[in-house]
Amino acid sequence: xxxxxxxxxxxxFVLFLFSAFHSYEQTTWNIFLIFALIPLxxxxxxxxxxxxxxxxxxxxxVSGELRPLDSAEIKIYxxxxxxxxxxxxxxxxxxxxSFASIKKKYRKIVFFGSSKKPFVxxxxxxxxxxxxIKIQFKRCAVFDFSGxxxxxxxxxxxxxxxxMPKPVKPKVMPSADNTQVLGFKPKPGxxxxxxxxxxxxxxxxxxxxxxxxxxSKYDELIVREPSLPVLRSLVIRLDLSGKxxxxxxxxxxxVGTAEKLVSENKEFFCLSHRGGCMRIDSREAIKACVLRIxxxxxxxxxxxxxxxxxxxxxxGEEVRGA
Numbered sequence: 001x002x003x004x005x006x007x008x009x010x011x012x013f014v015l016f017l018f019s020a021f022h023s024y025e026q027t028t029w030n031i032f033l034i035f036a037l038i039p040l041x042x043x044x045x046x047x048x049x050x051x052x053x054x055x056x057x058x059x060x061x062v063s064g065e066l067r068p069l070d071s072a073e074i075k076i077y078x079x080x081x082x083x084x085x086x087x088x089x090x091x092x093x094x095x096x097x098s099f100a101s102i103k104k105k106y107r108k109i110v111f112f113g114s115s116k117k118p119f120v121x122x123x124x125x126x127x128x129x130x131x132x133i134k135i136q137f138k139r140c141a142v143f144d145f146s147g148x149x150x151x152x153x154x155x156x157x158x159x160x161x162x163x164m165p166k167p168v169k170p171k172v173m174p175s176a177d178n179t180q181v182l183g184f185k186p187k188p189g190x191x192x193x194x195x196x197x198x199x200x201x202x203x204x205x206x207x208x209x210x211x212x213x214x215x216s217k218y219d220e221l222i223v224r225e226p227s228l229p230v231l232r233s234l235v236i237r238l239d240l241s242g243k244x245x246x247x248x249x250x251x252x253x254x255v256g257t258a259e260k261l262v263s264e265n266k267e268f269f270c271l272s273h274r275g276g277c278m279r280i281d282s283r284e285a286i287k288a289c290v291l292r293i294x295x296x297x298x299x300x301x302x303x304x305x306x307x308x309x310x311x312x313x314x315x316g317e318e319v320r321g322a
Contacts, residue, residue, distance in 0.1 A: 004147040012036060039148050046087040046144035053142045054151045056084040061118075062135060062159040067166050068248060072127050074135065075118035076155070086113050088143035091155070093121060097163070099131030099294045100244035112145075126161075129244035130251055132294040133161040162291060165248060167256035172317040174234055174257065174268075174310035198222055234261075234268040235277075238293070239313035246314045251290060253312050258286045269307070 015035055019028040057079040066072065074093065078084040089110040096103045108121050126133055137155035144150070198211060201221035209223045238254055240247050254270070258280055261268055267281045275293040280286055311318045 001143070001148060001150060008039065008146070008148065039146055042144045042146035043149050046149070049085045049087050050142050050144060050149075050151050053078070053084040053086050053089075054153060056080075056082055058140070058153055058155055060135075060137065060155060060157045060159060062161050064160075065162045065164055066127050068127060068130060068163055069124060070127050070163075072123045072133065072161055074121040074123075074159075076121070077118050086110060086142050087145045088147055089113060089119065089141075090143060090150075091119075091121075091140040092138045094136045094138060095123065095126040096134045096136075097126065097129065097131040098134075099296075100129035100247070101242075102126060102129065102131070102244070127163050130163050130165050130248050130290075130294070131244075132291065133163065135159050135161070162294070164287070164290065165251040165255050167259055168249070168252040169256045169260070170253040170312065170317045172319065173260065174236065174308065174317075174319060199225055233307040234266070234310065235307045236268060236270050236280075236310045236312060238270065238272040239311060240272055240274060240293070241314055243314075250312050250314070251293070253317070255286060255290065257310075257312070258289075259283065262286065 012032070012035060015028075015032045019025070019032045022028045059077055059079050061075045061077070063070075063073055072095070076091065089108075091108050093106045093108065094103070095106070104123070104126055106121065106123055108119065110119050113119060136158055140153045140155045141150040142153060198214065199222070201210065201223050205223050209225070211222045211224050215222045236254065236257065238250055240250060258268075258270070262280065262283055262285075267279065269277055270280055270289050271277045272293055274296045275289060278285070278289045278292065280289060308319070
């Protein structure tokens with residue numbers, strides 16, 4: 001707006017000098033007067049459209065999930081998808097991906113458009129790396145045709161786009177057979193189990209768990225306590241760095257590894273300095289783990305007992321004992 005006013009006032013001053021140089025000749029003076037009235041004429045013609053568009057209001061939609069280098073598409077509509085004509089529409093959009101340390105600003109100007117069809121903002125640069133892109137709309141306004149008068153618009157939405165890694169198969173795959181039994185623990189709530197431990201009867205035990213044959217030998221009641229085996233765990237540790245392109249590669253190999261293990265019904269843990277330790281047993285858990293890493297939320301979860309450690313880092317994968 002300031003730029004438009006500056007250009008207008010400078011041009012108006014030049015026309016005034018031009019008219020004065022020609023001794024205020026009728027033609028040059030008329031040109032000066034017509035140009036002087038342009039802002040007023042523009043405002044009178046534009047004002048009904050501007051007020052109508054401001055009353056309708058606007059809203060925004062984004063693609064919730066993308067892959068790296070996909071086009072980030074933002075659609076700005078009139079609320080309730082009703083038609084509203086904008087003589088001139090301007091909005092400044094800020095994209096921020098804290099995981100990849102990316103922050104960009106983008107300005108969109110639309111001349112004489114209708115928001116029944118969306119104003120589309122497309123940006124590929126912000127999806128270059130993995131992470132959660134937070135979007136903020138700033139300085140959103142509808143202007144008159146000349147761009148010198150405006151009515152501010154509120155676009156309160158702060159949508160997010162998750163740029164998810166594309167799975168890549170690592171050169172080395174971990175083993176998660178979970179065949180080594182380290183011990184047993186009581187099964188919560190009892191019930192059916194393939195494993196039992198024998199112990200003396202305690203008050204409150206169900207009589208159906210009494211092992212009568214052994215009880216008769218020891219002259220006391222012995223019960224079978226349902227147990228669960230304690231298996232050797234697999235922990236996948238992600239050695240994330242401060243380089244976005246390295247983290248993209250690490251996460252791509254992690255997702256490829258995780259999806260392979262989950263497809264084989266294997267359960268494991270993911271460990272990183274950003275996401276803490278998280279149990280993975282489904283594709284939904286893989287996605288939740290990646291998003292937690294993006295947000296840097298540390299979990300209180302921790303691995304228990306002995307575990308096999310599979311490290312995914314910048315230079316490749318490595319199996320370690322832990």
